[in-house]
Amino acid sequence: MFSVVDPNRPILGPKFYREAGIRAIMTNAYLLKRGRPGQLPKDVHGTLGFKETVATDSGAYQILEYGHVGVKPSEIVAYQEKIDTDIGVILDFPTGFHSDARRARWTVDETVRRADEALKRIKRKDILWVGPVQGGVHIKEVARSAVEMGKRPFSIYALGSPTELMEAQRFDVLVDMIVAAKKGLPHSRPLHLFGAGHPAMFPFIVALGCDLFDSAAYALYARTGRYLTSDGTQELAEIEEFSCLCKVCISITPEEMKRLDTSEREQLLSKHNLLACFSELRKIREAIRRGHLWDLLEHRAYANPAFKKFLAKIIEHSPLLERFTPTVKPRGISHFGEASDHRPEMVRYSVRRSRVPIERGKALVLLPGRWRRPYHEDPRNLPIVSKLANRSNVSICFYTIPFGPVPMELDETFPLAQTESFDSRDPIVYKQRAGQVTVWVKRLSPKQVFLVSEGEYGVALGKELSGGTMKFEVTRIQAKGSKPDRTVGSIIRRLG
C-alpha cells in the first residue's frame, strides 16, 4: 500500500515513515508541478525527503476537477521521468461516477488513445508504468477497457475506483468493476486499485485480486476528526478509550487528543490511521500465509451490514476465486455456516465430487461423518468401513455437516480431513444437507441403500430419501445402541 502524500502539504515526515517501516508512498505529479511554478523538475525523492519507492499519480483526476487544460499527456510523462519517479501513471481520462454509458465509452477510448501516445513518448524503461482501466460503474466498459489496456505493455494496471462508490458503500458495484477488470487483464501483472484507503475493506479487495492500493483516506479522515479501525470508522468526539495500542494511542488519551489544536490533532490522527492501515495489511498477509483469508472476510462481514453485502457480492464470483486458490494449503479451513459454503475450497470440493467416476447399481452405505476425520477413521465407522471397503458391489459415503455427501474416494483429499466445522443443530441446515446427500444418492442410482442413522441429521436424511419416487429401497439402521460389528453384520446379510 502506498500512503498518499500531498506534495504541497505533507502531514507526516520522512522520520515517521522510516520508524513505521513504510517503504512506499504515492504523490501527485500534477500537484507537484503546479506547486512549483517556474522551478526546474528535480528528484522527487529529494523533494519529499523519502529515499524508498515513490509512485506518482498523473493527476488526471485533479486536472478534470480544476478544468485545467494546459497540461498535455506527453508533458506529464516527461515530467515524471525528469523527477525520477519509480512508478509513474500515464495521463488517463477518468470516467468518474456520474458519466452516462456514452461518456464512459468515450473516456475508455480516450484513455486508450492517450496510452498509445504515452507509450511512444516513454524514454525511461526503468520506471514501472501504470496503465489505468476506465469505465466507471459501466461494467461492460470496464471489461472493454481492461482488454484494450491489457494488450499494451504496462508493468502495472490500475482501476480507477470512484471514491463516491466507497463513500456511498456501493461495494456491490465495486466488486463487479474489479472482477470485470481482472478478467480482461493479464494475470501476470499486478492490479492497483486507486483510492481504496479504508482498512476495513482491504481484505475484500485483496480477496478479489487487487495487489496494490493507495490510501489518502488516512489523512482525509484525520482532517475531519475520524479514527480508522479494521471494523470501521469512529468519531474522535465519541471515543472514550482507544482500542488500538499503536505508539500514538498509548501516548495520549482521546480526551487529551480532543483538546489539541487542529493541526496537531490532525497529525496524530493521521499517524494512527495510517498505522491502522498497515496493521490490517499485516493481518491480511498472515491470513494469506495460513490460508485463512476467507475466514477474515466472514469475520469482517459482521462488522457492518454493508460488508455483509460486500461478501454476498463476492460470493457470486466464487467460481472465479476458486480458480486462483491453491489446491493445498498449509492448514485446514473453518466452516462457520452458510457463508462458508461459498469459500473457494468448498466450491472446488463440489466440482470435484461431481467428477468422481461412479458405478451405478451398487449397494450404498451412508455413514455419519462425525467430528473425527478422515471420516472413515472414526472408531465407530472404521469396523464397518474395513469390512465393506473391498466389496466391489458396495460404495460408501459419509453424510457430513460442512460438505454434505463425502464419498469414500474423497475422504482423504484436502481440505476434508482438515476442516473444522460446527453443528448448529439447526433443523433447516439438516434438511438442506440431507437434500444434498439425496441428490448425490440419486446420481449413484444404487440398487439398495443402507442408512446408518444418527441424530436429527440421520432422521432428516431418512425423510428425504423416502420422499418422492425413489427407485431403491432404504434400510435404516440406528447407529445408537448397535455396535459397529453388529451393524456391518446386518448390512452384509442383507446385501443382494
Ligand SMILES: [Zn+2]
Ligand atoms: Zn492507534
